[in-house]
Amino acid sequence: MDLLRTLGDRTLERLSGLGRASIMWGHAVWGLPTLRELPLVIRQIYNFGVLSIVIIILSGFSIGAVISLQFYTQLSRFGAEDAVGLGLALVLLRELGPVMTGLLFAGRAGSAVTAEIGLMKTTEQLSSMEMMGVDPLRRIVTPRLWAGVISMPLLAAMFNVVAIYGGLIVAVQWLGGDEGGYWSGMQENVEIWNDLGKGVVKTVIFALLVTWIAVFQGYDTDPTPEGIGLATTRTVVTSSVMILAVDFILTLSMYGEF
Amino acid sequence: MRMRTVEISVGAFVLAGALSLVFLAVKVSGVSLGQSSSSYVLIARFDDVSGLRARSKVSLAGVTIGRVAAIEVDMAYGEAVVRLEIDGEPGQLTLDTGAQILTEGILGARYVNLLPGADEDTLGDGDYIEDTQGALILENLVGDLITRLGAS
Structure with a gap:
């Protein structure tokens, strides 16, 4: 009986959490920032985007180099080294670019946002904002949501470019492949909407997902030091799992019918 | 800050x-920014284009001179209609130019190879290439071989 009750309690708790998160998300998305609030968005793009560039470039380079190395050694057994560029470009544009950027974004920017908002709540900055008649949703949540949606596709694009050059350095400079084949393989087969466009759509969805989870976890945290720590962990874990799960669903619906 | x-x-x-x-x-x-370089269209009908895709190469003597713009099917004749986008101005490819579909290497992509002719007149924008040879399908070749071996 007790077990049943805990189960019911847990379910209701999760449900109400999802409800609160959805209501907050709705408010934040509708609250399109006005021109006066633009500096807030710019400040957040700085936090999300500019400060994430280094980690994006470093991981993009290593991932491009590693995939290129693996593709090259396997494809050269069939004499198809020229397909390295194409394989790398498709893998990056369709899957790895959006997913890796999303995971790094969750770890780098998402956790920071949760901790920041959690601390604001703990130090009662949020309630004092309400007392002053400032809507904390508009002031705190909306700029972060929009900043995330703007910066993540740009970060993913940089990730892809750096990864393609990392792959080029390994396949051409190091392993001695043909540079012309590397580029022309891509240009002939990569399609602008089907590969690049759908990848960008994915990053926008991941950005909404990660910023939503991060902001909500911060907003909903227990106002204690442990609470902030827990919320930060939950942000990273939940966003990572959600990105991978949603990516599978998106891939299935985008590329499933062939 | x-x-x-x-x-x-x-x-x-x-x-x-x-x-x-x-x-x-x-x-x-490989999207080209602005149509600064001129190009014209040739049309070729093939009995089989399997493996050929939009944006595949069109080459002459091994040099890429254009791309496949679109592939449509003509249901009535059971043929594929391929629109080829050739770089440059019309007036250089002869009227009896041939087109065949070849494969790059063993696992490579399909492309359209143009065979130069000797006619005095040249192909203009939108003209048809008459002499075409479709893609070789391995299964058909093997099937052909088996029937011939059986007959002899």
């Missing part, structure tokens, strides 16, 4: 991101 520094770095970030997107579109997807 001062707001001005933040604004400048955000501006640089957005610019770098936009440039990356343009790079991906142009250099990776």
Whole structure:
């Protein structure tokens, strides 16, 4: 009986959490920032985007180099080294670019946002904002949501470019492949909407997902030091799992019918 | 940090991101910016184009001179109608130019190879290439071979 009750309690708790998160998300998305609030968005793009560039470039380079190395050694057994560029470009544009950027974004920017908002709540900055008649949703949540949606596709694009050059350095400079084949393989087969466009759509969805989870976890945290720590962990874990799960669903619906 | 520094770095970030997107579109997807280089269209009908795709290469003597613009099917004749986009001005390929579909290497992509002719007149924009040879399908070849061996 007790077990049943805990189960019911847990379910209701999760449900109400999802409800609160959805209501907050709705408010934040509708609250399109006005021109006066633009500096807030710019400040957040700085936090999300500019400060994430280094980690994006470093991981993009290593991932491009590693995939290129693996593709090259396997494809050269069939004499198809020229397909390295194409394989790398498709893998990056369709899957790895959006997913890796999303995971790094969750770890780098998402956790920071949760901790920041959690601390604001703990130090009662949020309630004092309400007392002053400032809507904390508009002031705190909306700029972060929009900043995330703007910066993540740009970060993913940089990730892809750096990864393609990392792959080029390994396949051409190091392993001695043909540079012309590397580029022309891509240009002939990569399609602008089907590969690049759908990848960008994915990053926008991941950005909404990660910023939503991060902001909500911060907003909903227990106002204690442990609470902030827990919320930060939950942000990273939940966003990572959600990105991978949603990516599978998106891939299935985008590329499933062939 | 001062707001001005933040604004400048955000501006640089957005610019770098936009440039990356343009790079991906142009250099990776191979979309040409602006139709500065002129091109014209030739049409060829093949009995089989399996493996050929839009944006496949069109080559003459091994040099890429254009791309496949579109592939349509003519249900009535059971043929594939391939539109070839050839770079440059019309007036150089002869009227009896032939077209065949070949494969690059063993696992490579299919492409259209043009065979030069000797006619005095040349193909213009929108003209048909008469002499075509479709893709060789391995299964058909093997099937052909088996029937011939059985007959002899």
